[in-house]
Amino acid sequence: MKTMYWEDNQLYLLNQTKLPDEVSYYPCKTYQEVIKAIKTMVVRGAPAIGIAAAFAMALADIQDENLEKAARDIKESRPTAVNLFWAVDRIMDSDSPLDEALKMYEEDIKTNQLLGEIGSQIIEDGDTILTHCNAGALACVDYGTALGVIRAAFNSGKQIKVICDETRPLGQGARLSVWEMQQENIPVKLIVDSAAGYLMQQGKIDKVIIGADRVTRGGVANKIGSLMVALAAKRYNIPFYVAAPLSTFDTEKNIEEIVIEERGREEVLYYGKSRIAPKNTEVINPAFDIVPNDLITGIITEKGILEPI
């Protein structure tokens, strides 16, 4: 299942806010509609956001909009994932936005398959692997980064088990990663975010693999909670890997310079229709945190397993 496809000059995005209960596609005829889809997380995951942004530029071109302006608007949709900026710049440097976007779309799948194959070498038969959030097919065009590594290991015949944490507030682990693993019959169990440390303390996790929204000098920005998982892995000597294509690398910035997106309070106050705290409660809702390099065992890319930068 692909997270997006292009047909008749429209971009169709798998609506991830409706998963796992409903599989539906969200059509975008204009670049503004794609921006809305990125902001509301109809499409999410750093690589997928990048490719959606490339198609948004193609739509702006078809709409005969000013591409400079469209590029600025699209870059403002979300601040943390670097793939968004990488994709828009690549389209601006190309001769044909649509052809370039379609090329990037195909590349994303191939990159992930290669990354998965390379990463699968670190997985041993019998491993139980913890992953946080969703760095799966749903975070990319297809196949996935962290879950791509798991897929490749499973498909090569290794007996593995996966633990997904819920990933509050939006539940990408519970809703998306668990579902992806179940679709392929990979053994998977769900825990609350705060139980990861306990499972490590009990010796029940062999490896951790997460994705990345930006790999920079000094650390990796990824979904809120990645830091606490990394600290627990360090304490219990569990290898902690980041899986990310080179399009997620930002070698020009230090980690301290990265803007961490702060999202709305409703995301924390509600789960579906259930309110979980008194109505007027104030909330702090950072969408990402930073895993410092000393907590990272290696970064799995399509060019090999690299040291943190």
Next chain:
Amino acid sequence: MKTMYWEDNQLYLLNQTKLPDEVSYYPCKTYQEVIKAIKTMVVRGAPAIGIAAAFAMALADIQDENLEKAARDIKESRPTAVNLFWAVDRIMDSDSPLDEALKMYEEDIKTNQLLGEIGSQIIEDGDTILTHCNAGALACVDYGTALGVIRAAFNSGKQIKVICDETRPLGQGARLSVWEMQQENIPVKLIVDSAAGYLMQQGKIDKVIIGADRVTRGGVANKIGSLMVALAAKRYNIPFYVAAPLSTFDTEKNIEEIVIEERGREEVLYYGKSRIAPKNTEVINPAFDIVPNDLITGIITEKGILEPI
């Protein structure tokens, strides 16, 4: 507001599963009803479970039940909090179950007030304090342990702010601790459990205070997630305190011997009526974890601030 009271030979428990939206009391005429209330977390929090268990023994006595059998049944209701065992044993050693339970009820309030006063010395003007789960009035008969320390500091005129984490799966932080702080106009903000590390990384937390379900040799058992908070506090050199009355101490056991309760999958799969993952998802749901002594700055008790045992 008290979490329980005794009237006309019945125990009335504030139904904490309905908070913060509904304040209602759950009447228990029999010790079996109290056991059910403990299991379903109508009453929760180590000290409150202890006093409820004492009243359960008083009910068994009024019912003319075999007290030895009632004691065994009550002790089996939840395995981790030691106060349950302490309270039942104390009733068994007394001449009059009801008189002893009423005495323990009054003692609980006084103990917490004393503990709060002692603990408030570690709080400085301007501190932002993170707490996990609910070690508040709602976890005791009244006043609270960790939140008792915060109350005492606030009431002595110190300008403090409180951050409560949600505490999945049952949301005791979001539903109970936030609500308790709001009732007394203590400034409070809510975060998801996995955001605690990020706030510490950003220098936004000055101290952590949590409660305990059992203080043993080598470490403290407390609500799932306490370990990950403690690891983050250690990384960022933030003092990490446990607030617990001496009735929570178990000096006879090593932490490795403690039974960690595993609860049902529905707690993780649902939040209110919202299901958060595919229907048949397998779940691991430990209710507690263990904070090793090297992560603990001190244990605040009614007899002073002690070193971990």
